[in-house]
Structures are given as C-alpha cells and as structure tokens.
Amino acid sequence: MGLESRIQDTPGKPLVIAERPGKSGSPTALVYGNYDVQPPDPLEDWVSPPFEPQVRNGRLYARGAEDNKGQFFYVLKAIETLVQTDSLGCGIKVVLEGEEESEGSTALTAYAQEHPEEFAADILIVTDVNRVPSGEPTIIMGLRGIVAVEVELTGASYDLHSGLHGGIAPNPATAMARLISSFHNEDGSIAIEGFEKNIRPVSKKEKELAATAPFDAGQYEKQTGVPPVAGERGLPPFERVGFRPTLEINGLHSGYGGPGGKTIIPSTAVAKITSRLVADQAPAEAVRLIREHLARHAPEGLKMKIRGEEHGGPPMRVDPDSKSLRLAETALTKVTGRKPVFYYEGASIPVIPSLSKAAGAEPVLVGFGTEEGRAHAPNESLSLDDFKLGFLYACELLAAL
Amino acid sequence: MGLESRIQDTPGKPLVIAERPGKSGSPTALVYGNYDVQPPDPLEDWVSPPFEPQVRNGRLYARGAEDNKGQFFYVLKAIETLVQTDSLGCGIKVVLEGEEESEGSTALTAYAQEHPEEFAADILIVTDVNRVPSGEPTIIMGLRGIVAVEVELTGASYDLHSGLHGGIAPNPATAMARLISSFHNEDGSIAIEGFEKNIRPVSKKEKELAATAPFDAGQYEKQTGVPPVAGERGLPPFERVGFRPTLEINGLHSGYGGPGGKTIIPSTAVAKITSRLVADQAPAEAVRLIREHLARHAPEGLKMKIRGEEHGGPPMRVDPDSKSLRLAETALTKVTGRKPVFYYEGASIPVIPSLSKAAGAEPVLVGFGTEEGRAHAPNESLSLDDFKLGFLYACELLAAL
Numbered sequence: 001m002g003l004e005s006r007i008q009d010t011p012g013k014p015l016v017i018a019e020r021p022g023k024s025g026s027p028t029a030l031v032y033g034n035y036d037v038q039p040p041d042p043l044e045d046w047v048s049p050p051f052e053p054q055v056r057n058g059r060l061y062a063r064g065a066e067d068n069k070g071q072f073f074y075v076l077k078a079i080e081t082l083v084q085t086d087s088l089g090c091g092i093k094v095v096l097e098g099e100e101e102s103e104g105s106t107a108l109t110a111y112a113q114e115h116p117e118e119f120a121a122d123i124l125i126v127t128d129v130n131r132v133p134s135g136e137p138t139i140i141m142g143l144r145g146i147v148a149v150e151v152e153l154t155g156a157s158y159d160l161h162s163g164l165h166g167g168i169a170p171n172p173a174t175a176m177a178r179l180i181s182s183f184h185n186e187d188g189s190i191a192i193e194g195f196e197k198n199i200r201p202v203s204k205k206e207k208e209l210a211a212t213a214p215f216d217a218g219q220y221e222k223q224t225g226v227p228p229v230a231g232e233r234g235l236p237p238f239e240r241v242g243f244r245p246t247l248e249i250n251g252l253h254s255g256y257g258g259p260g261g262k263t264i265i266p267s268t269a270v271a272k273i274t275s276r277l278v279a280d281q282a283p284a285e286a287v288r289l290i291r292e293h294l295a296r297h298a299p300e301g302l303k304m305k306i307r308g309e310e311h312g313g314p315p316m317r318v319d320p321d322s323k324s325l326r327l328a329e330t331a332l333t334k335v336t337g338r339k340p341v342f343y344y345e346g347a348s349i350p351v352i353p354s355l356s357k358a359a360g361a362e363p364v365l366v367g368f369g370t371e372e373g374r375a376h377a378p379n380e381s382l383s384l385d386d387f388k389l390g391f392l393y394a395c396e397l398l399a400a401l
Numbered sequence: 402m403g404l405e406s407r408i409q410d411t412p413g414k415p416l417v418i419a420e421r422p423g424k425s426g427s428p429t430a431l432v433y434g435n436y437d438v439q440p441p442d443p444l445e446d447w448v449s450p451p452f453e454p455q456v457r458n459g460r461l462y463a464r465g466a467e468d469n470k471g472q473f474f475y476v477l478k479a480i481e482t483l484v485q486t487d488s489l490g491c492g493i494k495v496v497l498e499g500e501e502e503s504e505g506s507t508a509l510t511a512y513a514q515e516h517p518e519e520f521a522a523d524i525l526i527v528t529d530v531n532r533v534p535s536g537e538p539t540i541i542m543g544l545r546g547i548v549a550v551e552v553e554l555t556g557a558s559y560d561l562h563s564g565l566h567g568g569i570a571p572n573p574a575t576a577m578a579r580l581i582s583s584f585h586n587e588d589g590s591i592a593i594e595g596f597e598k599n600i601r602p603v604s605k606k607e608k609e610l611a612a613t614a615p616f617d618a619g620q621y622e623k624q625t626g627v628p629p630v631a632g633e634r635g636l637p638p639f640e641r642v643g644f645r646p647t648l649e650i651n652g653l654h655s656g657y658g659g660p661g662g663k664t665i666i667p668s669t670a671v672a673k674i675t676s677r678l679v680a681d682q683a684p685a686e687a688v689r690l691i692r693e694h695l696a697r698h699a700p701e702g703l704k705m706k707i708r709g710e711e712h713g714g715p716p717m718r719v720d721p722d723s724k725s726l727r728l729a730e731t732a733l734t735k736v737t738g739r740k741p742v743f744y745y746e747g748a749s750i751p752v753i754p755s756l757s758k759a760a761g762a763e764p765v766l767v768g769f770g771t772e773e774g775r776a777h778a779p780n781e782s783l784s785l786d787d788f789k790l791g792f793l794y795a796c797e798l799l800a801a802l
Contacts, residue, residue, distance in 0.1 A: 039663055045559075102661050130565065144564060148662050157626030158446075158778040163545060163748025164531065166647035166677050167632035169625060173650035173672075174585070180578035224570060225558030225668075229702035231568035246567035249574035250665050251657035255650065256673060260503050261549050262440055263675055264651050264777055267626075271574075272657060274664055276567050301630035347564025376665055377559040 002083035012107035013098030022091030027401050030093045030121035030359050033072025034100030037064040038376045045378035059381040066373035070382040071127035078394035090401035105351035112358035121361040123324045129367035132213045137332045137340040140365035145277035145315035146348035147287050150307040152270045159264040172269035173254035175299035182297045183247045188232045190247050192293045200279045202243050209342035210238050223371050242344025246276040283312035313350015324362040331396035403484035413508035414499030423492030428802050431494045431522035431760050434473025435501030438465040439777045446779035460782040467774035471783040472528035479795030491802035506752035513759035522762040524725045530768035533614045538733045538741040541766035546678035546716035547749035548688050551708040553671045560665040574655035576700035577670035583698045584648045589633045591648050593694045601680045603644050610743035611639050624772050643745025647677040684713035714751015725763040732797035
C-alpha cells in the first residue's frame with residue numbers, strides 16, 4: 001500500500017505498525033485500530049459462521065465487521081487510494097493492536113509509554129465508535145473508562161442436596177443475588193461508598209453539545225427490544241450514558257443450567273462485573289472501592305474470592321475547543337451533507353487516553369457503525385454504504401491534513 | 402427371585418411392579434423405590450464414570466449407588482434371601498418408578514390413585530432416605546414437600562454492548578439478583594406474603610423426637626465444607642430442616658460464563674427455584690404465592706416468564722404413635738445394637754403421601770445412606786458395610802411381619 005510496515009512483538013499480543021513520511025512540514029496522522037474481537041459465542045445464534053464474512057442485503061456479516069476491523073479498514077483503503085492518486089500530503093502512522101476487546105490494551109499502553117517517539121503525531125484518528133442511534137454523523141466527545149472485577153462465592157465443597165441441607169447450608173446463588181442487589185440504590189444510582197467523589201462536574205457547554213444528539217425512546221426500544229429505563233432516575237438518557245458511571249453484571253452463573261431441574265444447593269456462584277467510569281474516576285481507585293464494598297457485604301459462611309481488574313482503562317473527555325474536532329466536523333459535513341452531532345460515548349477505549357498522550361496528538365473519534373451492527377453480539381455486521389461513507393470521510397480528513 | 406413381575410406402561414416412565422402373596426392372614430409389605438437418578442453432570446468431576454460402578458475403599462461409586470438403586474436393592478436381596486430360605490411369611494408388593502428425581506413421580510401418583518387395590522398393603526417400606534450425619538440408625542418422621550418454579554427475565558433481543566447501553570438498557574442479571582434478594586427477610590425467613598399461613602404447629606412430642614438427633618456444627622462443616630449458618634435465626638438446625646420451608650436457588654444463569662470477560666448487558670437471566678414445604682403447606686398454593694410475589698416485584702422494562710411447578714409434591718409428617726414405627730424401631734435396634742434416633746427430614750419424596758394413602762399403609766422410612774454418599778452430586782457412593790446393614794434390617798423387618 002506504500003507504507004513501511006512491521007510486526008512488533010510485545011509481552012502480550014503483537015502490534016502491527018506502519019509508517020509513511022509526509023511532505024516536509026506537513027502534519028502527521030496516527031491511525032489507531034484493533035484487530036482482536038469479542039468472543040463470538042453463543043455460536044448457535046449466528047446465521048452465518050462468525051469468521052466467514054458473508055454479504056446479505058447490503059451488509060457484511062462477521063465478527064469484527066464493525067468492531068473494529070471493518071472500520072479501520074476503510075481508513076487503510078483511504079490511505080491506499082490517496083497514495084495511488086498521489087494526493088497524500090501528510091505523514092501517516094498506523095498502529096493496530098490485539099488486546100482492545102479483552103486485555104485492556106495492556107501491551108500497546110506499555111509500548112506507547114516506552115516509545116512515545118514512534119507515535120508522535122498531530123492528530124489521532126480513531127474509528128472504534130458508532131454513530132448515534134438516530135443515524136446522524138457523530139463526533140464522539142468522551143469515552144467512559146472501564147474496570148472489571150470477578151467475584152466468586154464458594155459454599156460446600158460439592159453441590160448439596162437441597163432437601164437434606166436446605167435451611168442449614170448457605171446458598172451461594174442466593175448470597176450472590178443479595179450481594180449484587182447491594183450495588184445499586186432504589187433510584188438506580190450506584191451504592192458503592194465514595195464512588196461519586198472524583199466525578200468531574202459537567203460544564204454548560206458540554207451539556208449543550210450532549211443535547212445535540214437526539215434520543216427517541218420508541219426507536220430505541222424498537223431497535224434493541226428493551227425500553228431505555230435503566231440508570232439513574234431524573235437524568236436524560238444521553239447524560240446517563242455520557243456523564244454517569246455504571247456497575248454492570250456481564251455474567252452470573254451458579255448451579256444447574258440444563259433442561260428440567262436439579263435439586264441442589266450450588267457449591268459456587270460467580271459474577272463477572274464491569275464498571276464504566278467517567279472523568280475523572282481513576283480505575284485503580286474504583287476497583288479498590290468495589291473491593292471494599294464487597295468485603296463489607298461478605299455473606300456469612302461462604303468464602304469470597306475477588307479477582308481484580310482484568311482490564312482497566314481511564315475515562316476521557318475531549319476538549320470542546322480542539323482544532324482536530326473542527327477538521328473532523330468539516331470533513332463529516334462535506335461527505336454527509338449534514339451537521340454532525342456531538343456525543344458523549346458510554347463505551348470505553350482504554351488505550352486512547354494514553355496513546356493520545358504518547359503521540360502528543362488530539363484524538364478525533366468518528367465511526368460509522370450503528371446499533372444495527374450489533375457490536376459484541378451474534379450476527380455483527382457493517383452496512384456497505386456506511387463503509388463507503390467512512391472511506392470518503394477518511395479521504396477528506398487526510399486530504400485536508 | 403420368586404416374585405411375579407411386570408412392566409406397567411404409563412403416560413410417563415414405566416413402572417416395575419412385582420408381587421408375591423403371603424401366607425393366609427399375614428400382612429403385606431409394599432416396597433417402594435425409584436430407578437431414575439439425578440443428572441450426573443458435571444461429568445468432569447467424577448473419579449470413575451457415573452454409570453460404570455466401581456468399588457474403592459469399601460464404597461461403591463456410581464450415580465444412584467445410594468439414591469435410590471443401591472438402597473432398594475438391599476430390600477430386594479433381603480426378599481430373595483427370605484424366599485430362598487423359606488422364611489418369608491408376609492405378602493410382598495414392590496413398585497419401582499422412574500420419575501422421582503425429575504418429574505415428581507407424576508405417573509406413579511396417577512396410577513396409584515386409579516388402581517389403589519394393586520397397592521393395598523399394611524406397611525410401606527421406603528429406603529430413599531439417609532441416616533443423620535452423626536451416623537445413628539435413623540427413623541424418618543417427616544418429609545418436606547417440594548415445588549419448582551423457573552423464572553426468566555428477558556431484556557434486549559440480543560446481548561447489548563455494556564458501554565453503549567450501560568445506564569439506558571435494564572440488565573436482566575442485576576434485576577434477577579434484586580428479585581431473588583426479595584425472597585428472604587434479613588433474619589433468613591421467607592418473605593413471600595402468606596407463605597406461613599398453613600404451616601402446622603409442631604407438638605411438644607414432635608419437638609422431643611426431633612431433639613433425639615444430635616447435631617455437631619463442626620462435624621457438619623468438616624463433612625460439607627460449609628458452616629451450618631443458613632435458614633432462620635434462633636432455631637436449632639434440625640428444626641430449620643424438619644419444620645420450616647425453604648426457597649432455594651438451584652441454578653442461576655445469565656450472560657457470559659467463559660474465560661476472561663465479555664462486556665455485555667445480557668439479554669436474559671434464568672433462575673431455577675425450588676421451595677421445600679412443610680406440613681400442611683399445599684404445593685399448588687405455594688406456587689400461586691410465589692407467582693404473586695414475582696409479579697409484585699416484576700422489574701421495570703423486562704419481560705418476565707414464569708414456568709410453573711415442574712414437580713410438586715406435598716409434605717408429610719408420620720404419626721408418632723404409628724405401629725409400623727415400633728416394628729422398624731425394634732428391627733433397627735436388633736440389627737445395629739443402638740437406639741435409633743427420630744429425624745424430621747428436609748428432603749422430599751413427593752409420591753409417598755399419595756402412595757401411602759392408596760395402599761392404606763403407614764410409611765416406614767429408614768435408609769442407611771450418609772452425607773459421605775453425596776446424593777445428587779458427583780462421585781455418589783454407598784458403603785458396602787451400610788449395604789449389609791440395610792440388608793439385615795430389611796430381613797428383620799420382613800421376618801417380623
């Protein structure tokens with residue numbers, strides 16, 4: 001494609017790094033992407049196999065079609081096209097990593113901290129985001145952070161007969177349920193002591209920008225099958241997603257799950273928990289507070305094991321006055337013919353804050369995925385029309401640089 | 402073996418029925434057993450395959466070794482021996498069914514109601530019980546009833562990205578945890594409205610009999626790995642098991658359970674629940690009250706599906722002045738050289754109350770299994786010494802008849 005590329009080994013998954021110098025005095029764009037994907041299971045829910053891409057009705061179906069292979073690929077195709085037509089003035093750096101979905105980008109975070117010069121750039125282009133559900137072209141103004149905690153409760157050394165032992169032996173499933181129910185207050189807010197302390201106040205300008213993104217509750221329910229009723233009472237949905245933390249159960253497993261029944265008191269219960277953080281909650285502090293809460297609510301008679309933070313990443317908010325934002329806004333408007341909206345994202349890309357710091361570059365987060373794309377779920381897909389739009393946006397942005 | 406036997410088809414699993422007339426004027430013993438077993442999973446925890454019996458250190462390991470094949474088998478061997486030595490005076494009826502562990506004995510219950518004459522007897526011999534943990538020979542004085550309810554909460558039509566949707570979409574795992582935590586009060590009692598209403602008061606004599614069974618908390622923890630701290634505060638363990646109902650989570654499953662993490666809001670959560678009932682709680686009434694409680698606590702924004710009573714069975718308590726009890730007490734004392742203890746069982750054998758009624762016979766519940774036998778768990782086993790004890794007890798009891 002006209003870039004010099006290499007595989008960079010790390011203590012974790014390798015990085016793919018590529019580079020092309022720009023014309024003298026021109027700025028450099030750093031393109032970020034991740035080549036790893038979420039686990040594809042449950043496999044039986046896929047219409048076509050997750051790792052055999054298939055086009056149906058103008059959409060490409062495959063794990064990673066949207067998150068993130070399909071989306072960084074249109075930037076690579078834009079670079080290729082600009083190189084082939086001799087219209088690329090700026091310098092290009094590309095870094096693709098393999099630990100975004102499961103390992104919190106540990107390897108890239110460490111490598112970027114140790115070798116910031118390799119990533120020095122003027123703008124950081126990130127496509128690992130979606131448009132707002134209503135479909136407007138979208139500039140992402142913030143990301144939530146994330147920490148993960150796994151809790152295991154162990155009772156008897158084997159599954160007990162629920163008749164012989166019911167009323168004597170503590171039940172890890174029931175105890176886990178009671179533990180989880182202690183995480184939230186009745187109004188939906190998080191009940192972990194001290195959790196709110198470092199949340200940065202939201203400015204008037206940020207609230208105004210957040211209000212540019214429309215939200216249609218009926219449309220949301222039609223798309224997902226569920227009404228948008230979670231989170232804290234009294235806050236609009238986009239503020240709940242953009243400016244408030246969560247404590248979410250991703251998995252909860254105890255005892256028998258097969259057909260029919262099995263009359264046991266399960267010997268263990270496991271909950272996989274992630275918390276989304278907002279600026280300026282620190283990941284390590286959040287994990288410490290969750291651990292302390294769990295310890296305070298430890299159920300009687302059971303052993304509790306807490307596995308810390310498997311992947312932690314800090315939250316971030318983009319400076320509303322950033323120059324890079326204006327470039328993206330112009331490119332987006334030109335390509336789509338519409339004014340972009342500004343959205344404070346609920347998802348996390350833990351590496352972006354540290355990569356942005358290493359590069360000395362402001363991040364521009366624009367992607368073309370939609371909820372229809374079902375990132376993280378079976379039958380993930382990307383519309384080919386959106387792929388083309390992404391390609392044109394990347395061409396415009398890089399040409400403008 | 403000298404009995405006339407046949408397979409009796411039913412709308413469910415077939416019955417095995419066998420009969421041998423007694424000498425004129427002699428009483429008839431009805432022997433009950435079940436040939437079905439609990440699911441063997443998790444298979445990987447078995448030292449030897451569950452359906453290939455293996456003797457190790459004086460114990461026979463196999464699914465059903467104790468519950469109930471191993472135990473009704475020693476009664477059959479006792480009958481065979483008495484027949485061979487021409488020392489059987491009483492009439493014998495045997496009924497073995499295949500729906501005790503999973504279907505609540507639906508077929509036998511119906512068949513016995515329709516053909517009570519086939520089961521007419523003077524004593525009902527049941528071995529599907531254990532000795533008390535301390536090992537004393539034990540006469541079971543009561544059984545708890547059982548009802549099963551499965552609850553499913555459904556949110557989005559697919560697993561949602563926990564970042565994009567966290568704070569908007571309700572989480573079925575969290576909601577299920579909160580629902581389950583509503584089942585019990587802080588003191589461990591059941592919080593279902595009206596649940597206590599029909600519980601029969603416990604007489605002084607019953608409390609005294611229950612107190613004959615010793616309980617050693619340290620021994621219990623050593624055996625099971627868990628301290629006996631569940632159930633209602635302020636009641637001794639055997640009263641909690643014998644005279645109080647439970648609401649137990651047998652299985653709880655939602656979202657991701659594989660290695661590492663998966664950042665989703667699960668689309669569904671399922672809880673398998675059984676409740677043990679005590680005399681005179683009616684199964685249908687208990688299910689109705691549980692359903693009403695679930696409906697009252699239905700979480701916002703999620704669909705709740707309740708699957709009723711998969712296997713329901715009534716509770717029972719044996720008359721402390723029963724003649725059959727005295728016969729069993731004498732046989733047990735003779736064979737073991739020890740005074741038996743009287744135990745109000747926490748487990749259920751839903752068919753016994755109706756079989757006892759059809760037969761017009763008082764039930765005698767004596768078994769030789771112990772907690773070491775791990776009924777319902779992997780590596781179920783029966784000690785060969787206990788098998789011999791059971792054989793001798795059955796010989797004595799039948800000879801006395």
